[in-house]
Amino acid sequence: MMDDFPPLSLHVPEPAVRPGGTPDFSNVPIPKAGSVPRPPVDVDPRDIRDLAFSIIRVLNREGEAVGPWSGLLSDEALLEGLRHMMTLRAFDARMLMAQRQGKTSFYMQHMGEEAVSCAFRKALEPGDMNFPTYRQAGLLIAGGYPMVDMMNQIFSNEADPLKGRQLPIMYSSKEHGFFSISGNLGTQFVQAVGWAMASAISNDTRIAAGWIGDGSTAESDFHAALVFASTYRAPVVLNIVNNQWAISTFQGIARGGAGTFAARGLGFGIPALRVDGNDYLAVYAVARWAAERARRNLGPTLVEYVTYRVGAHSTSDDPSAYRPKDESEAWPLGDPVIRLKNHLVRRGVWSEERHRQAEAEVMDSVIMAQKEAEKHGTLHSGGKPSVRDMFEGVYAEMPPHLRRQRHQAGV
């Protein structure tokens, strides 16, 4: 009987292409912009299962905004969105350079993913709370958080709002609805659900947003978050940023046999949508839909942003070791900044010349902020947080053993 079966073998997924090969995204089907319907926010999740397998897109290849998810943003709002994304890109460029110059130890850039956090932020109201990962600084920039404070944190200088205690870019701003970034992966996803449950328990009107990457959906925290969000219908938007790469590991390792990451929500009865993460208008439209569901007490929404991490994972990473160098150019959803720029040109409110001018202005404002921040010091020179600060804030009140240790340290 056993002879009837061949020996077993283990399946280990592989990306379509490795370094040296020709980039190939033929396995990423891209629906036409405007082709995915926009259901009412109180839709029965069972009736929109196909939205977990499609991609909601608004901007077409000609730069037009089309279909039922379009028409939500004014010229002014779109111009502001473009400026936010350009600012984030310029900020990244300067901070990468600062890291290479030794002004900080570490940096993580957003290249290619700027639309996700910048557009999402505009769908929230004051008082709402994000539980972000390390690649959503657009939430801060689009939320009006001062770049100088971001840089002070990156430089761990004397004006660092976090007193030099946290790794660069692990920002925190309660006032700006930005929960302290952990650095451990996935942990914040279930915390966002808890925050949302607390808002519902308190009969508040505020909602929460959780963030996680494609790779980290494999963490147990993701599962726990979906269980609790589903059970208690928490007013939370659960965001998966699928940028195709978890450091060197392609998204197929975490996704396994599932059709999409969004589809993970279906078994929980949570409405699950996939959206073009490089389309500012589509991200905003879907974020607003999901936020409205939460605010109407209709419960959680799972959103997968399909995007591409153009840069390295961090300043400690070299992607040429594991994927073709020109893969980002082959990414079929294009560049979020260029796509929004083209749309605004098409709308007649923007031009190539004004764009170049704006690039220079944005870079000037980033450089000015950097000069201001550097007055307070950088990691290895100038003003530093005090060594006393190392001992503060472990507890609300310093216990005797820490007082003894601080004394031993001579501070």
Added chain:
Amino acid sequence: MPRMTMIEAIRSAIDISMERDGKVVVFGEDVGYFGGVFRCTAGLQQKYGKTRCFDTPISELGIVGTAIGMAAYGLRPCVEVQFADYVYPAYDQIVSEAARIRYRSNGQFTCPIVVRMPSGGGIFGGQTHSQSPEALFTHVCGLKVVVPSNPRDAKGLLISAIEDPDPVIFLEPKRLYNGPFDGHHERPVTPWSGHPLGEVDAGHFTVPLGKAEVRRQGSSVTVLAYGTMVYVAEAAAQETGIDAEIIDLRTLLPLDLDAIIESVRKTGRCVIVHEATLTSGFGAELAALVQEHCFYQLEAPVGRVTGWDTPYPHAQEWDYFPGPARVGEALVRAMEA
């Protein structure tokens, strides 16, 4: 003054806290409608409604993870992990998140949560209902770790824990829920009704975190103990006739080092007793502190009596449990050195 079991005292602490502060919420596996497998939350859902006391999915990670989010919002969750043996799926949330949120956010976000869990053995619970994982938490900066030994302390310490601005791990020695237990498992169970510490004020009161209590005054040797081992040590002192001073630590982190130093400098001898396994147990920290601060007053090596370095066995429970005979031998050794 009313008499309470430790279960009733814990329930009273939660009840009073919920009544005084609408931000206190209580949840965990089976804690809502049914009131907990040990009945510590019985009646609270009926009294405060199911949005303040509710059942959760079987996910310790989810229980603690959502509690952290609720605390960041401004609530004060007091959650139950059904057995301390089940806390490990939540360990990352406790260690990497709850304990560090105040520090890493420079106080923008805080985490005033209490994670209650029944711990310890003596109930034939085998390796999955008997563990004492306190050392896994005392090693984590940012946490407070509490182990009450009687109904009065359990209530006062739990109210302090719920009112504390930082995360507290609250380990409840389950063998003490219904009565003090000195390790003489062959004898009939004694209820709290006959014990002075079973008299508990019905109203609001606190026992401060970080303060030990001398349970038995003595001059010959200091015994450092907590939870069930306080009664085991009392029995050992009585049976050996050794005039031991027994200190109930009550809070392990932050530790009442002054009380320890004062006693050991007086007696010149020290025996540490805990139910948890020996190697890298909390006793190692205590022994290090005692030699560091009392070396020149010590007349004998610091002794440790603990569970053996094995998983908690089932049939061999009373060979594993550090009972009065083993503690008594350690007291005699300390006196003869």
